[in-house]
Structures are given as C-alpha cells and as structure tokens.
Amino acid sequence: MSNRLSSLKRFLPVPPPRKVAILSPSHFFVRAVPVTEGAAAAEVAGQVELALEVAAPFPLAQLYYGHHWKPGALHALVFAAYRKRFTVEEVENWSDAEIVLPSFATVLKDSPQPATALLLSAPDSLTGIYYGDASGVPTQVRVAPIPAEATEAERVALRDALLRSFAGTLHVIDLVGPPxxxxxxxxxxxxxxxxxxxxxxxxxxIASFDVRDKADLAARRRAQVRDLILWRTFVGCAAAIALAAFLELALVGAAFWQKQRLAVVERQAPVVEAVMTSQSLATRIDELSSKRLMPFEMLALLNSKRPHAIQFMRTVTSGLLTLEIEAQTSSSGDIDVFRTALNQLPECAKAEVQDQRSRDGVSTFRLVVTFKADAFKPEENPS
Structure with missing residues (x-):
C-alpha cells in the first residue's frame, strides 16, 4: 500500500515552498521574567502574559509577542513589539508563513555554560544574548543598532561595549551573518x-516563539488540523480509488483469461475424450489378455468354509474379483459363521451378507464376496 501511495503522490500538486518570517530584533523589547517553579508550559504562557501586562507600555491587544522557556527554568525570556511598528503589507505577508519570530529567537536552542555571551551580527544591528545561568534560557538580550556608515573600528567598539554591558562574561560566541x-x-x-x-x-x-496574534494562531492551528485531516482523507480516498481501479482491471483480465482457457478446453474436449476412450479400451484389452475370470477357484475357496446346511442356489460374477451368490439354509446361525470365516481368509478382501429373509424355517440371503487382486494367480502357460 505504501508503494501505491508513493506512486500516487507523484501525480499530486507540488506543495508551495515553506515560508518563515524572520523579523528585525530592533522592533522588540526583551525581558526575563520569573516563573513559578515546576510550572507547565501552559502555565508559563499565562504567567508571561501577566508579566507583559505589568511591564509593557502598551496593552496586550496592541502587541505582537512571544516567549522562550525550557522545562525546569525559573525564568522565561519574553519579547514583544508594538504592532504599529509593522506596516499592513508586512503583516499581510505573514498570513502564509509557518512561523513569525525575531532573528535572535532562531538561535535559542542550545544551553551554553553560564556567563556565555552569544553575538548575532546583522548589517544594521548587533544582538547580544547573555546566559547568566545553566537553565538554557537567556537572562539578557540587548540589541545595538549599527549606523550604515559605521567603520570597522566603530563596529569593534560597539561590540566591546555590548560585551561590557553583560557583567561577568567569560565566554563569547560570535555568529557571522544573519540567521x-x-x-x-x-x-x-x-x-x-x-x-x-x-x-x-x-x-x-518553536510554537511559543511565534509573535502573531494568539487568537489568530489558535484559529490557524485548528485550520491546519482540519486541513491535515481532509488531506489524509483525500489521499486515502485516492488510494482506495486507485486500488479499486486496479482490482477492476485485474477482474477484467481474469475474466478474459478464463474465457480463453474455457475455449481451449472446449477445443481440446474431443481430443481428450478420444484419448480417454483409447486408454479405457487398451486397459480392457490388457485385462482380457493378461487376466482371466476364475469362478471355479472362487467357488472352491468358498466351499472350503461353507457349512453343510448352506446351499448355493445361483452364482454370478461382477468383474474379475467379485462373486455374488444367492443361497439358502435351514440354520440361520450358519450365515454369520460363514461370513466371519470368509472375512478371515487371506484371499478375501470383503464378504457381505445382503437381503437376508426367513420363511417356513428356511433363510435365504445374498452373499457378495470381493477377493484380493493377487488371490488367484493364473498358471503360466508352459513354453
């Protein structure tokens, strides 16, 4: 089934390229806010919003914001921007983006050792990310704008000043180029x-890094879940249709093959019948030439076990090995004795008593005796 799905996907429309919006860090103010020890991710999100309501100069409804937190950390890094810093065209461009986040958030993955400063350079700014503890969540983020006409010496001086603002820096990691x-x-x-x-x-x-409106994000996630279900349903239906078409073709092919086979059988039937007739005739001729009926030997063998009270009235052969006898006796008990004695003979394959009747003290019955194939070997003709 997986091979069929892979083949099917080749005919499906190619999805558009993935899009991620990385925003300038100069639009954001960043704070480290304390969170409750042992809090879950959902609780941290609520505490971040409460902290923003207290610290931000604007209401939450006028902010684009996100946060970074790792399980076990006692603080979260909050970043927010005033919505009017972004043009309508910029915001509309976010609609088809998978994630919208500030540039410094793209490097918040590792957990450097304490007192480490990570410097992220861009043509118009230098961002410093400082890790004051081992939680993996930065304690400070500072953004220093760089004038377009700044010289290399001025850039170096700006870098040194940024590092001095992080008191106690022991390790520095320089990242070249914007992420x-x-x-x-x-x-x-x-x-x-x-x-x-x-x-x-x-x-x-990365979900908590997205700075877009939270209600819009929730609606977007619901739509993504719905679209995923619809997409999987569509792919499943397409695969089922493809399988049904394959089975239909297989049935048509099988019906055609069966029709051809029956036609061949019908054409060969007279030939087969002639061959079977010839084989049967040859077998019969072989039996007649190599075997002969031995009724007297059969009767002699039966007479050797026949009680004196039993009289044979009529005998007839059925094939080469079966003898049917109509007999009568004045002693009905001798019938079972006779049948048992015959079944014990090594030459006898089976002896059966049929149609047993009694009248006026005389019992009549039919005895059917089948002999073994090698019971009577004909004598070879002298040469």
Missing amino acids: EFDPASDEGEFTFRAGDFSAHFDAEE
Missing part, C-alpha cells in the same frame, strides 16, 4: 543557519 531558514528542513521541523552555526527545532519547541 536564515533552511528550506530543506523536514516537514514540521525548522532548521536555522548563521554561518557555521545551526539550530534545529521541532514544531512544539
């Missing part, structure tokens, strides 16, 4: 690359 989505990522998974660095996320890990 980009790898379109070769497996379906439902996301891989981002920045130079030699790569970060791989599954759909569940």
Whole structure:
C-alpha cells in the first residue's frame, strides 16, 4: 500500500515552498521574567502574559509577542513589539508563513555554560544574548543598532561595549551573518543557519516563539488540523480509488483469461475424450489378455468354509474379483459363521451378507464376496 501511495503522490500538486518570517530584533523589547517553579508550559504562557501586562507600555491587544522557556527554568525570556511598528503589507505577508519570530529567537536552542555571551551580527544591528545561568534560557538580550556608515573600528567598539554591558562574561560566541531558514528542513521541523552555526527545532519547541496574534494562531492551528485531516482523507480516498481501479482491471483480465482457457478446453474436449476412450479400451484389452475370470477357484475357496446346511442356489460374477451368490439354509446361525470365516481368509478382501429373509424355517440371503487382486494367480502357460 505504501508503494501505491508513493506512486500516487507523484501525480499530486507540488506543495508551495515553506515560508518563515524572520523579523528585525530592533522592533522588540526583551525581558526575563520569573516563573513559578515546576510550572507547565501552559502555565508559563499565562504567567508571561501577566508579566507583559505589568511591564509593557502598551496593552496586550496592541502587541505582537512571544516567549522562550525550557522545562525546569525559573525564568522565561519574553519579547514583544508594538504592532504599529509593522506596516499592513508586512503583516499581510505573514498570513502564509509557518512561523513569525525575531532573528535572535532562531538561535535559542542550545544551553551554553553560564556567563556565555552569544553575538548575532546583522548589517544594521548587533544582538547580544547573555546566559547568566545553566537553565538554557537567556537572562539578557540587548540589541545595538549599527549606523550604515559605521567603520570597522566603530563596529569593534560597539561590540566591546555590548560585551561590557553583560557583567561577568567569560565566554563569547560570535555568529557571522544573519540567521536564515533552511528550506530543506523536514516537514514540521525548522532548521536555522548563521554561518557555521545551526539550530534545529521541532514544531512544539518553536510554537511559543511565534509573535502573531494568539487568537489568530489558535484559529490557524485548528485550520491546519482540519486541513491535515481532509488531506489524509483525500489521499486515502485516492488510494482506495486507485486500488479499486486496479482490482477492476485485474477482474477484467481474469475474466478474459478464463474465457480463453474455457475455449481451449472446449477445443481440446474431443481430443481428450478420444484419448480417454483409447486408454479405457487398451486397459480392457490388457485385462482380457493378461487376466482371466476364475469362478471355479472362487467357488472352491468358498466351499472350503461353507457349512453343510448352506446351499448355493445361483452364482454370478461382477468383474474379475467379485462373486455374488444367492443361497439358502435351514440354520440361520450358519450365515454369520460363514461370513466371519470368509472375512478371515487371506484371499478375501470383503464378504457381505445382503437381503437376508426367513420363511417356513428356511433363510435365504445374498452373499457378495470381493477377493484380493493377487488371490488367484493364473498358471503360466508352459513354453
């Protein structure tokens, strides 16, 4: 079945290329907010929204926001942007994107050792991500804009200033170039690359990074589930139709083959009948030439076991090995004795008593005796 589905997919429309929207970090303000110890992911999402309502200068309805948290961490990284920072065209362009997230969120995969600063450079900005503990969730994220006319010396000075803002930095990781989505990522998974660095996320890990309106995201996920069910139903129906068509063709082929076979049998029937007749005739001739009926020997053998009270009235042969005898006796008990004695003979295959009747003290019956094939070997003619 899987081979048929693979063959079927070749004729289905090619899906459009995957799309991910990576936003400039300069649009976002970022905070690390505490969360309850042992909280689940859904509880953390609620606590993040409460923290944003307190800390953000705008209501939640006017923000695009997301967060990053790992199980066991005592804080979450929250990032939010004022909606009016984005044009209508930009927002409309998000409608067919699988995920919309700030550029720095694309590298929040690994858990560096404490006091590590990760620097993400772009043509117009330098983003510093600082890990103050071993939770794997950054404690600080700072974005420094870079003027278009900045010299290399000014860029180096900006980098040093950004590192000094993270007090106690012991390790620095420089990422060259802005992160980009790898379109070769497996379906439902996301891989981002920045130079030699790569970060791989599954759909569940990256879902909280999406900054779009949460109600729209919920509706989008419901639509995706519905579309997936419809797609699988369509593929299943298409496979069933293909299988039904294959079976129909197989039935047509089988009917044609059966018709051809019966025609051959019908044409060969007279030949087969002639061959069978010849074989039967040859067998009969062979029996007549090599075997002969031996009724006297049969009677002699039966007489050797016949009680004196039993009289043979009529005998007839049936084939070469069967003798039928009509007999009578004045002692009905001798009938069973006679039959038992015959069945014990090594030359006798079977002896049966049939149609036994009694009248005026005389019992009549029919005795059918079948002899073994080698019971009577004819004497060879002297040469």
